[in-house]
Amino acid sequence: MxxxxxxxxxxxxxxxxxxxxxxxxxxxxxxxxxxxxxxxxxxxxxxxxxxxxxxxxxxxxxxxxxxxxxxxxxxxxxxxREALPADPPMEVRGDDELTLLVLCCHPDLSPPAQVALTLRAVGGLTTAEIARALLVPEATIGQRISRAKQKLRGKELRSREDPSARLPGVRQTLYLIFNEGSTASAGDALHRVELSAEAIRLTRQLRARLPGDGEVAGLLALMLLTDARRPARTAPDGRLVPLAEQDRSRWDAAAIAEGIAIITDALSRFEVGPFQVQAAIAAVHAEARRPEATDWPQILQLYGLLHALAPGPMVTLNRIVALAEVSGPAAGLAALEAAALAGHHRFAAVRAHLLERTGDTTAARDEYRRAARLTLSLPERRYLESRAARLT
Structure with a gap:
């Protein structure tokens, strides 16, 4: 070098x-x-x-x-301040980075601003790199970071303030960064590895600083177990490969082992939280060597627990998918209609899949097409269009 x-x-x-x-x-x-x-x-x-x-x-x-x-x-x-004596040399301490991470996730900042500022100040990425990773114009990212810093004037974390009070926002910001890297919401690529890798790196640092936080451990385990499947999520031609069709020999065995060890330890020592439950679900998937060996009843129970801890539309949708695996597609469709989740492409994609399983191929084809129109991710759109074409 x-x-x-x-x-x-x-x-x-x-x-x-x-x-x-x-x-x-x-x-x-x-x-x-x-x-x-x-x-x-x-x-x-x-x-x-x-x-x-x-x-x-x-x-x-x-x-x-x-x-x-x-x-x-x-x-x-x-x-x-001119009269103050010269400052003694400062050391880089572990809680310095934690303080900066917490500051970047200040509740007065919007989630997009928190993500951009965290990647810039804590991750060390340039404005251009962040813009490329998020598929946002560089000028927009520059303005977002500049406005965020302006908002933080006079709001820095005080020495007597406990950083753990803002940890939920920090964890959520890291999760947003990872999700955008794991499954890009828009653009040509399914993954943005630089984002997911940076989220994992920062979460490792956060866990090292806060070994007693069960949700940080759960978040790291969830990231590792999810990222372990990345090599099998796309075919050589770039086509998206769904979980049930993936070559599981391509999963990252080392990441799976580490993730399972982390979540097993966390569940035995800490009060359960949403990230721990999501990691446990990912661990159940990871332990199945074949799709048909997946313990869907256990996954359904875990989604029920997650729904009680952190209800949301995606939790409801995933719980319905698990229900359909346990009780059949008709039960899944009935729950889907009752949930009233229309409007998101994932809802249409799940409905299409369940309709296909019931044998209603015409309705399934229309739903696949609708889901394809709703997504901004080109790999997902191609996959959904191919499913619709297969039913034509």
């Missing part, structure tokens, strides 16, 4: 931790990131000639801190 490439890797991997340390010490996310950017520019100028320091993070923190202090002293409203 060349010197410039080495410097680029070091800067990319250390920047989120440096931002976290400066935010923790001085507050004001926007100003702290500006100071870090100046430190990065200084590193880009000096390191190629002088070499990478033995402790790059400490170097960047020291330079960014100086820049931040200089900015504070030049601000009329903060002249009183």
């Amino acid at each position: 060349g010197v410039l490439n080495q410097i680029e890797v070091v800067l990319r991997t250390t920047t989120p931790q440096v931002v976290a340390a400066v935010v923790r010490r001085y507050g004001d996310f926007d100003a702290a990131e500006d100071a870090v950017q100046e430190a990065l520019l200084a590193a880009a100028r000096q390191w190629p000639a002088e070499g990478v320091p033995d402790d790059p993070r400490a170097w960047l923190i020291r330079v960014a801190s100086r820049r931040r202090i200089e900015a504070m002293r030049s601000d009329e409203a903060r002249r009183r």
